[in-house]
Amino acid sequence: MTDDGRDIETEIETETTAGEAAVESEAEARWAVAIVGAGVIGRIHAEAVRRHPKLRVGAVVDPDAVARRQLAGQIAQAEQGAAEAPPAEFATLPEALAAGGIGLVAVCVPTGLHAAAVTAALAAGVHVLVEKPIDVSLPEARRLTALAEEAARRGVLCSVISQHRFDPASAAVAAAVKSGQMGRITSAVASVAWWRGQEYYDSAQWRGTWALDGGGALMNQGVHTVDLLAWLLGRPVEVFAHAAMLAHEGIEVEDVAVATVRFASGALAVLHATTAAYPGLSVRLQVHGTTGSAVLHDDQLEYFHVARHGAGATGGPYGGAEPDNQASRVVPASEVRGNVKAADTFVVGHLRQYEDVVEAIQTGRPPAVTMRDGLLAVALVRAVYVSSTLGRPVDINALLAGDHDDVAITVASGGEREPGA
Ligand SMILES: NC(=O)c1ccc[n+]([C@@H]2O[C@H](COP(=O)([O-])OP(=O)(O)OC[C@H]3O[C@@H](n4cnc5c(N)ncnc54)[C@H](O)[C@@H]3O)[C@@H](O)[C@H]2O)c1
Secondary structure, eight states, X not given: OOTTSOOHHHHXXXXXXXXXXXXXXXXXXXXXXXXXXXXXXXXXXXXXXXXXTTEEEEEXXXXXXXXXXXXXXXXXXHTTTOSSOOOEEESSHHHHHHHOOOOEEEEOSOGGGHHHHHHHHHHTTOEEEEOSSSOSSHHHHHHHHHHHHHHHHTTOOEEEOOGGGGSHHHHHHHHHHHTTTTOSEEEEEEEEEXXXXXXXXXXXXXXXXTTTTOSSIIIIITHHHHHHHHHHHOXXXXXXXXXEOOSOSSOOSOSEEEEEEEETTSOXXXXXXXXXXXXXXXXXXXXXXTTEEEEEETTEEEEEEEGGGGTOOOSOTTSOSXXXXXXXXXSOGGGXXXXXXXXXXXXXXXXXXXXXXXXXXXXXXXXXXXXXXXXHHHHHHHHHHHHHHHTSOEEHHHHHTTTTTTOXXXXXXXXXXXXXX
């Protein structure tokens, strides 16, 4: 209930009535968020929610009583003295929804369980922010996207986490691409060169399984970069790929994936994602156009150059006449590669996306990251797996239309090893 005795759900429903832009006053109560899944990312969501002036953690949902109690206890301690009650605890989402008062559900369960949670929350008319990727399977991702679009018509929002779209460095590159400053975008090189030891895969039973993780290095770790690639280069139309499991045992999914991607604009990209690059290096995304180039490196801006600030390429036959790095002109110093990043960038990334979601709910606009964006990212990843399995290029539109839904993915793990390896 709010201070003046109104039910929060009624309040949010009123605020999101189509066409009505709501103006909130500081005095109104914070919306109750249910954190569903009190694991690694659930804890990040809880902290981001706590830092948002319009939100509070209203419930923690997890069948694991220890995990749930620990997170609810941490929140209660941090919020000592707050006007609202400490978070309620529930073993299941339906119980939490039945108890009422939840304004937004944050889905932080293993990926293969996203669909059930999103479906239950949207059916209850509650706004949703679901972790990436939206689901393990393309048919489920399609179904959730349709559900979200139907919910939007009822004023209920559903967005998918892609926190790196909100990094100042990515935002600066996107602004340059979308305003035309970089000219025609011609190509990109994306690489996620990480290491995950067997202990990582053993840390939870769902990790590294097709049923609950939906894939490996590309689906779990690489999907952020896949989303950034599609965000910056537009709609992907064709993929040719190889995927393999070379460094791990006891997992089902790929630990190396490489692909070439052709986009509707004609732009071409190279994609590489691995959890087999010891000791774990970085994430790098180079984007190149006819009047500029940019390099994102571990979420910071390593390089940024637009010719005469977009006026046209002036560098002569070899292009090097004015290759200065303009990165520090377009992002704050902390976002330039090499400078020290804040210790809490993980929480801050999620907080930025919560800010977007809250503003979208309040104004009735779509969220910055839609479920259709999430569907496209899952489709691109699935296209890599299907192409690798079939040994031929995959048309993304056909894949999205269901052409390859029945392909059983296989991942090569053989090959000749170098002597001594
Ligand atoms: N955005 C990011 O940077 C990021 C980072 C890590 C994970 N993730 C995503 O977050 C999701 C969870 O990953 P994680 O690493 O936090 O996993 P985790 O294993 O650490 O935590 C999952 C939690 O969900 C709980 N759970 C299982 N079934 C449940 C149910 N039916 N209802 C409620 N809770 C349930 C488990 O008990 C566990 O506590 C995955 O989809 C993953 O891809 C995103």
